[in-house]
Amino acid sequence: MSTADEIARLPEPTAGRFGEFGGQYVAETLMPAIGELEVAWRRARADATFWSEVDALLADYVGRPSRLYHAQRLSADVGAAVYLKREDLNHTGAHKINNCIGQAVLARRMGKRRLIAETGAGQHGVATATVAALFGLPCEIYMGAEDVVRQALNVERMRLLGATVHPVESGTRTLKDAMNEALRDWVTNVGDTFYLIGSVAGPHPYPWMVRDLQSVIGREARAQIHAQAGRLPDACVACVGGGSNAAGLFAPFVADTSVRLVGVEAAGDGVATGRHAATLGAGRVGVLHGSKSYVLTHEDDARMGQIAHAHSISAGLDYPGVGPEHAFWKVSQRATYVSRTDDQALAALERLARTEGILCALETAHAIAALDEVAAIVGKAGIIIVGLSGRGDKDMVTVAQRRSGS
Numbered sequence: 229m230s231t232a233d234e235i236a237r238l239p240e241p242t243a244g245r246f247g248e249f250g251g252q253y254v255a256e257t258l259m260p261a262i263g264e265l266e267v268a269w270r271r272a273r274a275d276a277t278f279w280s281e282v283d284a285l286l287a288d289y290v291g292r293p294s295r296l297y298h299a300q301r302l303s304a305d306v307g308a309a310v311y312l313k314r315e316d317l318n319h320t321g322a323h324k325i326n327n328c329i330g331q332a333v334l335a336r337r338m339g340k341r342r343l344i345a346e347t348g349a350g351q352h353g354v355a356t357a358t359v360a361a362l363f364g365l366p367c368e369i370y371m372g373a374e375d376v377v378r379q380a381l382n383v384e385r386m387r388l389l390g391a392t393v394h395p396v397e398s399g400t401r402t403l404k405d406a407m408n409e410a411l412r413d414w415v416t417n418v419g420d421t422f423y424l425i426g427s428v429a430g431p432h433p434y435p436w437m438v439r440d441l442q443s444v445i446g447r448e449a450r451a452q453i454h455a456q457a458g459r460l461p462d463a464c465v466a467c468v469g470g471g472s473n474a475a476g477l478f479a480p481f482v483a484d485t486s487v488r489l490v491g492v493e494a495a496g497d498g499v500a501t502g503r504h505a506a507t508l509g510a511g512r513v514g515v516l517h518g519s520k521s522y523v524l525t526h527e528d529d530a531r532m533g534q535i536a537h538a539h540s541i542s543a544g545l546d547y548p549g550v551g552p553e554h555a556f557w558k559v560s561q562r563a564t565y566v567s568r569t570d571d572q573a574l575a576a577l578e579r580l581a582r583t584e585g586i587l588c589a590l591e592t593a594h595a596i597a598a599l600d601e602v603a604a605i606v607g608k609a610g611i612i613i614v615g616l617s618g619r620g621d622k623d624m625v626t627v628a629q630r631r632s633g634s
C-alpha cells in the first residue's frame with residue numbers, strides 16, 4: 229500500500245475537532261494563515277507526490293525505517309515480549325525530525341521562504357534548524373529566556389546550524405511563552421513565513437498534520453511486528469509531552485481495538501506535590517495555544533484557571549498542555565494515561581541501560597517505567613511495543629547531577 233493510502237485510513241478530525249477537542253481558538257488576524265495552511269495540508273495529504281518526497285528524505289536523510297528491536301533481556305525482566313521502536317537511531321537522535329521534514333516539504337510547496345518555530349528544551353528547535361539548513365531556508369527560533377540558559381548546548385547547536393535564536397522574556401520565560409511569541413511573528417509575517425509547530429498541539433490543522441507526519445512510527449511498527457511476531461501487539465506504550473511520538477505510534481493501531489494504547493505522562497516530584505506535568509491525569513479541560521484540550525491550571529489561589537507551570541526532570545515533557553486527540557482518546561477510553569515520577573524515570577533509564585545497553589532520553593524513560601504495569605495486564609505471552617522516542621546523550625548532565633545527589 230502507498231503512503232498516501234495508509235494515511236487516508238487514519239482517523240480524521242471532524243470540523244477541525246477530535247470529539248469536542250481541538251478547534252481554532254486564535255485571533256481573527258491569524259485565521260487567513262491557518263485557512264491557507266489547512267487547504268495546503270488537505271491537498272498535500274491526498275497527493276502521492278508529496279509523500280514520495282517526504283518518504284525519500286526520511287529514508288536517505290533520517291535513516292528510516294527505524295528498527296523494531298526485540299529487547300530480550302528487558303523482556304525477561306519485565307515478563308512480556310518487549311519490542312522497542314528505535315526513534316533514537318534517527319538522524320538528530322529522536323522522533324522530532326520526522327515531523328520537521330514533512331512540514332518543510334509542505335512549506336516549500338506553499339512557496340514559503342522563512343521557517344519559524346518555538347522550542348522548550350531545544351530539541352524541536354534543533355530539528356527545525358536542521359531541516360532549514362537542509363532546505364536552504366532562513367530559520368528563527370523562539371525560546372524562553374529561562375530555557376536559553378538551561379539548554380545552552382542546544383542553543384549552540386541551533387546557531388551552528390545557521391538559525392537565529394530569540395530569547396523570550398515574557399511570562400514564565402519558558403515554552404508556552406515562546407509559542408505565544410512564535411504565533412505573534414506568524415501573524416505579522418504570514419506572507420512568506422511557515423510556522424513549524426513541534427508537537428500535536430496548536431490550532432487545527434496542526435494536531436492532525438503533525439500526527440499524520442509522525443504516524444510513520446506506527447505504520448512501520450505495525451508492518452514490522454507482523455513480519456517479526458506474526459500478529460498485532462497487545463499494547464503500545466509511549467511517553468506524552470505534547471503527545472506527538474505517542475500519537476504517531478498509536479494512530480495506525482486505533483482501529484485495532486485489541487491493542488491497548490498507554491500514554492505515560494511526567495509526574496515530576498509526584499502529582500500530589502503540584503510539581504508535575506500530568507496534564508491528562510490531573511489537569512482540566514481548557515484552551516491553550518489555539519486548541520481545546522486538557523491543560524494544567526492554578527486551582528488554589530487568585531490565579532485560579534490560569535495556565536500553571538509544568539515540572540518534569542525531562543524538559544521535553546515539561547508542557548502544561550497536551551494534543552487534543554489524546555484528550556479525545558482519554559474521554560472515549562480508547563487510550564489510557566498513567567504517569568511516572570522523576571525518580572521512577574531515572575530508575576527506568578538505568579534499567580534499560582543495564583539490560584539492553586541503550587541509553588534513552590529521560591522523556592522515553594517514563595514509558596519504560598510503565599512497562600511492569602502493562603506487562604501485568606498483557607501477561608507473559610503478551611507483546612508490547614514501546615516508542616523509544618530519543619537517545620539519552622542530551623540528558624547525561626542532568627542524570628549525573630541527580631545520581632550524585634546535587
Ligand SMILES: *Cc1c(COP(=O)(O)O)cnc(C)c1O
Pocket residue numbers: 322323324351352426427428467468469470471472473474544545589591592617618619
Ligand atoms: C520532545 C520529546 C518528547 C516529547 O514530545 P512529544 O510531542 O510528546 O512526543 C519525547 N521524547 C523525546 C526524546 C523528545 O525529544
